[in-house]
Amino acid sequence: MAKKILIVGGGYAGFYTAWKLEKLLRAGEAEVTIVDPLPYMAYLPFLPEVASGSIEPRHAVVARRRHLNRTANIAGKVTGISHATKTVTITPNVGEPFDFAYDQIVVTTGSVSRTFPIAGIADNAIGMKTIEEAVAVRDRLVGNFERAATLPKGSAERARLLTVTVVGGGFAGIETISELRSFTTALLRRYPEITFDETVFHLVEAMGRIMPEVSQETADWVVKDQTRRGVQIHLDTQLSSALDGKIELSTGETYESDLIVWTAGVMPRPFLRGTDLPIGPRGHVIGSPSLRITTEDGVPLEGAWTAGDTSQTPDISSTPGPGGFCVPNAQHAVRQGKLLAKNIVADLRGEGIAEYNHKNLGAVAGLGVNTGVFQSGKFALKGYFAWLAHRFYHGLAIPSWERKWRVFGGWVGHFFLGRDTVNIEAVQQPRAIFEEFASRPKA
Known part of the structure; x- marks a missing residue:
């Protein structure tokens, strides 16, 4: 049998x-x-x-x-x-x-996603653990640009819509905030109503450093690079509350953020x-x-x-x-x-089994278009060539040649055409328009 x-x-x-x-x-x-x-x-x-x-x-x-x-x-x-x-x-x-x-x-x-009982997180934050969450984050970000562009400059709601908070400074958190910061910079070309200084990004990390998988030197370089690009990195800082999107940090700092991404474990x-x-x-x-x-x-x-x-x-x-x-x-x-x-x-078959003993290939992370880091032992690579290594490695690592061709083909297309900035946020309520105009039997 x-x-x-x-x-x-x-x-x-x-x-x-x-x-x-x-x-x-x-x-x-x-x-x-x-x-x-x-x-x-x-x-x-x-x-x-x-x-x-x-x-x-x-x-x-x-x-x-x-x-x-x-x-x-x-x-x-x-x-x-x-x-x-x-x-x-x-x-x-x-x-x-x-x-x-x-x-x-x-x-x-x-x-x-592992969360903590912090007020507002369960109701307002979104993870970065599923494809559905990643799509929702992209649509929310672009949708917020659309909404903010119609509001007067200096208004509290406009500032809230253009503020992004990522909680967690591991690989997932750093790659998320770096990619979103890079994406936002590209979006500004399509939204002349919004300036770079109006887009605010916060990374909140409870430990005294980010990315424990890489060396301290490499982590410090990432902090400097992202700070230069407009990301505010809060080390040794805990999120105290996110109730109704009002962020309270353990340092006493407060601000409002519409998009809160949780990557802390x-x-x-x-x-x-x-x-x-x-x-x-x-x-x-x-x-x-x-x-x-x-x-x-x-x-x-x-x-x-x-x-x-x-x-x-x-x-x-x-x-x-x-x-x-x-x-x-x-x-x-x-x-x-x-x-x-x-x-x-x-x-x-009654044969002997083997033990899992691996050789560490190192760690590689993308930090937005044309920027990345790679660490293997004491060897570290930063910047453009590390970004190429990131894309080459993961492009080949995704299972099946069918998927590899689709991913690499998309990257080639974006090289010539730029990233696709279309917002299909309405897909989350696909029947809304149909319901609005659908005829119903009279009572």
Whole structure:
């Protein structure tokens, strides 16, 4: 009988596990099923460029049904896991929940934005963790330009609309605010009513430095570069309140901001704590270097695997991450997904499995058009060539040649035509105009 392999989550690690399994499994050896509420895998490093109009949103996602030809897709969420009975509860996008039995389970549910109970954040902020959020940020920014252009200069509402706040100074926060600042500078050519000085950008970071993945020297260069471009960077500063868009910082500074983007950390999906899987202190599924799920004492669970942001995987490389675990980033998720598929196949065939031991490729970040940073060990590259390295690396890293051609083709088009600044903010209420004029039966 073919073994049933269930992959919970279709992000990086889940997609690459399924993709690799299709290449490694023999005919009839196993049936692979992937459960995810969305039909695509989003390439998260491209989200800041999606928000800034440098990449079309559909080019930054990979349709699973196009590239996973022998994997069954279930549109829904796994809302319960009982590994003791090897069953999960699946709540489909449409229909009633049902149970699904498996032989091997792969838990790759990824992560979600981790927030703190700060007044106004839940009601006013937006994350930078999904393609939908990136599109909404882009449309809101351009929409705010349209609205501000009609208001008198010096008005409080105009200033509010033209003020952007990004919370979190890691890679996601720095790339987001840098791309938005670059995008705004390009928008000014289309909005002669608005001046550069009216556009205000704040980055709020609780630690004393940004981008801990790079050297202090490189981080300081980024601060100077972004400050020169008009970004106000607040280090050793916490956000105290964002109620009704009124920003209060721990330093006592206050101002109003219409667009608030939260990038201050991620966490595993909370539902995992309600399963019978071993969970670490921060909510991650406990894993081993071989990517098996293990108990707190290191005893492996038969037929259970994990990888990516949701896993607490020991980093046994020569340069381990904080706490001795693999940090939640795309490099680890992709590599772990590929190894996980090999280990599952080896386990099915009674062969030996390998441990995840990676070589750090370094860190690369885009800081707006024509500017970036690259760090590998003590070697650092800054400016235009680092930006080229960023685009070249991520352009090749997105799965499938079909996506690569679309991304590179878009960049070439923007080189000659400039970024697309069209605002389709109304797409968030697509029936508004139809409803306004639609005829209704008389009472």
